[in-house]
Amino acid sequence: MAKMNLLQAINSALISSMEQDERVMVFGEDVGHFGGVFRATSNLQEKFGKGRCFNTPLTEQGIIGFANGLAAQGSVPIAEIQFGDYIFPAFDQIVNETAKWRYRSGGQFSCGTLTIRTPYGGGIAGGHYHSQSPEAFFAHIPGMKVVIPRNPYQAKGLLLSSVRDDNPVLFMEPKKIYRASVGEVPETDYELLLGKADVVKEGTDITLLAWGAQVEVVEKAAMMAEKDSISCEIIDLQSILPWDVETVCESVYKTNRLLINHEAPLTGGFASEIAATIQQECFLYLEAPIARVCGLDTPYPLAHEKEYMPDHLKTYEAIKRTLDY
Amino acid sequence: MQNKSNKLPQERNHLSGVEINHKVNLIENGLIDIPMLQLLDEHGKETNPKATPDIAEGLANKILTSMEYTRLLDERMIGSQRQGRISFYLACKGEEAAIVGSAAALSDDDMIMSQYREQGALVFRGYKTEQFMNQMFSNQLDPNKGRQMPIHYGDKALNFMTISSPLGTQIPQASGYAYGQKMAGKEAITICYFGEGAASEGDFHAGLNMAAVLNCPAIFFCRNNGYAISTPTEEQFAGDGIASRGIGYGVRTIRVDGNDVLAVFAATKLAREIALKEACPVLIEAMTYRLAAHSTSDDPSGYRSKDEEAKWQQKDPIERFKKWLDGKKWLNEPALEAYKSNAREEILAALKKAEQVPVNPLEDIIEDVYDTPPWHLKKQLSELQQHVAKYPQHYPKTSGR
Ligand SMILES: Cc1ncc(C[n+]2csc(CCOP(=O)(O)OP(=O)(O)O)c2C)c(N)n1
Ligand SMILES: [Mg+2]
Numbered sequence: 001m002a003k004m005n006l007l008q009a010i011n012s013a014l015i016s017s018m019e020q021d022e023r024v025m026v027f028g029e030d031v032g033h034f035g036g037v038f039r040a041t042s043n044l045q046e047k048f049g050k051g052r053c054f055n056t057p058l059t060e061q062g063i064i065g066f067a068n069g070l071a072a073q074g075s076v077p078i079a080e081i082q083f084g085d086y087i088f089p090a091f092d093q094i095v096n097e098t099a100k101w102r103y104r105s106g107g108q109f110s111c112g113t114l115t116i117r118t119p120y121g122g123g124i125a126g127g128h129y130h131s132q133s134p135e136a137f138f139a140h141i142p143g144m145k146v147v148i149p150r151n152p153y154q155a156k157g158l159l160l161s162s163v164r165d166d167n168p169v170l171f172m173e174p175k176k177i178y179r180a181s182v183g184e185v186p187e188t189d190y191e192l193l194l195g196k197a198d199v200v201k202e203g204t205d206i207t208l209l210a211w212g213a214q215v216e217v218v219e220k221a222a223m224m225a226e227k228d229s230i231s232c233e234i235i236d237l238q239s240i241l242p243w244d245v246e247t248v249c250e251s252v253y254k255t256n257r258l259l260i261n262h263e264a265p266l267t268g269g270f271a272s273e274i275a276a277t278i279q280q281e282c283f284l285y286l287e288a289p290i291a292r293v294c295g296l297d298t299p300y301p302l303a304h305e306k307e308y309m310p311d312h313l314k315t316y317e318a319i320k321r322t323l324d325y
Numbered sequence: 326m327q328n329k330s331n332k333l334p335q336e337r338n339h340l341s342g343v344e345i346n347h348k349v350n351l352i353e354n355g356l357i358d359i360p361m362l363q364l365l366d367e368h369g370k371e372t373n374p375k376a377t378p379d380i381a382e383g384l385a386n387k388i389l390t391s392m393e394y395t396r397l398l399d400e401r402m403i404g405s406q407r408q409g410r411i412s413f414y415l416a417c418k419g420e421e422a423a424i425v426g427s428a429a430a431l432s433d434d435d436m437i438m439s440q441y442r443e444q445g446a447l448v449f450r451g452y453k454t455e456q457f458m459n460q461m462f463s464n465q466l467d468p469n470k471g472r473q474m475p476i477h478y479g480d481k482a483l484n485f486m487t488i489s490s491p492l493g494t495q496i497p498q499a500s501g502y503a504y505g506q507k508m509a510g511k512e513a514i515t516i517c518y519f520g521e522g523a524a525s526e527g528d529f530h531a532g533l534n535m536a537a538v539l540n541c542p543a544i545f546f547c548r549n550n551g552y553a554i555s556t557p558t559e560e561q562f563a564g565d566g567i568a569s570r571g572i573g574y575g576v577r578t579i580r581v582d583g584n585d586v587l588a589v590f591a592a593t594k595l596a597r598e599i600a601l602k603e604a605c606p607v608l609i610e611a612m613t614y615r616l617a618a619h620s621t622s623d624d625p626s627g628y629r630s631k632d633e634e635a636k637w638q639q640k641d642p643i644e645r646f647k648k649w650l651d652g653k654k655w656l657n658e659p660a661l662e663a664y665k666s667n668a669r670e671e672i673l674a675a676l677k678k679a680e681q682v683p684v685n686p687l688e689d690i691i692e693d694v695y696d697t698p699p700w701h702l703k704k705q706l707s708e709l710q711q712h713v714a715k716y717p718q719h720y721p722k723t724s725g726r
């Protein structure tokens with residue numbers, strides 16, 4: 001075990017996968033010699049050479065198109081998009097190519113080996129072009145997997161699984177806690193199951209569901225609620241697509257209440273999908289409407305960032321409303 | 326082996342004018358030599374006095390003070406970012422001639438669409454110190470309502486389009502804007518600034534091709550400053566810079582010494598005339614160097630040498646222009662020093678003032694998403710207002726308003 005922050009854990013996972021499989025290649029804007037603008041790819045070029053870790057020209061469309069071809073050839077690309085906000089020039093390549101390659105070729109070819117890493121989320125005074133949480137767009141693409149870790153331990157294990165999973169995975173990293181989130185991480189290779197949620201804390205009165213940096217936020221709200229003798233169960237969804245309906249249902253059978261928190265705007269956010277499924281599966285168990293504490297239906301603001309955020313206070317208020325229903 | 330005379334009408338662009346040869350022959354990079362226009366050498370000497378553009382003393386002085394001001398603003402704001410007063414800054418240092426020299430060759434009616442390192446163009450157009458500050462402090466006097474990170478300026482009155490962070494998006498937009506100007510019968514063009522890194526985006530290729538095919542009066546002004554964050558040009562493209570691409574798209578092209586104000590001015594002036602007269606795009610590639618870090622989030626020592634920086638320091642565009650001015654007896658050092666110390670004070674005073682101005686009131690959080698806020702945004706605002714009223718100390722920027 002070693003103490004690592006989230007970035008170091010990602011770096012460690014990248015090293016592990018590159019050591020273990022020489023088909024793995026890491027590339028993107030500034031990821032080479034410089035090690036990426038957040039330093040997630042530090043030392044990879046030195047260790048593995050320019051052929052396996054390299055800078056690309058500044059074109060997201062090109063990066064993912066190239067990665068798709070490389071994956072179809074049988075290599076194992078790990079492509080970085082510098083900010084989640086800049087993934088959209090590659091949207092066509094992801095939606096129509098990455099995700100459909102296997103399907104359109106009847107399984108002859110695929111981009112299954114591809115992993116796309118990208119930092120996402122707010123809380124860094126980044127305004128609307130350095131703060132977005134676009135997971136719901138990608139959760140609407142059959143053929144993709146979408147994974148989001150909340151801390152260094154999860155990050156390393158989930159990234160290693162994402163790289164080895166035989167489906168294309170979009171791995172979204174909560175950049176707000178890149179350095180702030182520190183924890184014990186095994187230096188050895190390990191994997192965490194994709195498609196599996198993690199019960200962070202058990203409780204009996206309400207289930208709080210979040211992912212990425214928002215897990216900390218709901219933990220803080222839960223601490224406030226505990227003072228009012230409300231016992232919260234906290235689940236980190238971890239995999240957005242496909243997501244772990246079973247774990248969430250098991251929890252709701254027990255607590256009879258569900259609150260979902262995400263930073264992305266409310267309308268069409270992934271909480272909508274979860275709420276629809278849970279009311280279908282757990283209708284007779286629910287004692288209150290499923291609560292959603294999300295970003296506003298506006299672009300991500302700058303001066304009003306604090307007001308926009310689905311923070312612990314908004315979550316705490318929603319917990320109380322749900323219990324008082 | 327000319328085949329031009331008997332080309333078929335339906336071949337038009339497809340095969341028109343194509344010569345035929347009978348040898349397997351690959352065309353290589355370097356077949357066309359694209360020289361760099363330099364009118365002032367590194368010592369501030371005119372290289373070809375006949376080609377020196379006609380610049381009156383007043384304009385020359387305005388160009389100089391705009392460059393000096395840009396640098397002073399940059400220095401102060403980098404300092405402010407280090408002090409934690411603003412979150413982010415991005416300096417123009419080293420590229421002042423490329424920006425100010427080109428802006429000076431435009432008309433005030435021309436639209437400027439910039440990338441983010443072109444504050445010098447705003448300075449030249451007369452953007453006020455307090456306007457810079459209001460934007461950077463995201464306060465309620467910023468016309469963008471404090472919604473964008475520092476340096477993402479926009480000013481309708483000055484025909485300066487609000488900056489967008491996603492790179493390259495302004496390039497095809499400039500084609501469209503210019504086409505609209507032409508259709509509306511305006512005596513105006515659009516200038517579009519971008520870095521050599523941004524020119525790798527698909528939008529660059531789409532934008533140039535559309536401008537050429539649709540005859541858009543636009544100037545595409547590339548600042549080739551050697552780097553895109555840490556990525557040097559050798560890892561950005563293998564061709565002959567950005568200029569070679571203009572030729573591929575059928576766009577008139579010129580490469581200039583970006584640290585030479587006179588060359589930049591002369592090239593942009595000609596480009597503007599042609600763009601207007603012939604309704605066509607022109608590509609300018611200005612060869613320059615980013616002397617500053619990419620932004621306050623960056624440390625260039627991780628990817629380039631001090632020697633390299635020192636070499637470019639020698640080509641400082643402001644110093645070069647000053648030598649020329651001096652030669653013409655137009656440089657008044659004491660007056661310039663007075664201007665600079667005055668500007669420094671003005672910048673500091675405006676900064677102190679702007680940081681005291683509150684942010685926009687909470688209601689503005691739902692404004693401008695649509696022309697008027699739909700019901701669901703009004704509902705979300707009203708819930709938010711109740712929440713802020715309940716926890717005022719947690720939302721200090723808006724609760725007291
Ligand atoms: C679509 C997109 N991708 C990535 C980024 C992140 N980014 C910001 S500036 C930059 C480098 C730009 O280099 P260049 O165009 O050469 O301009 P310079 O900074 O040198 O002026 C990058 C990669 C972005 N803003 N937008
Ligand atoms: Mg550049």
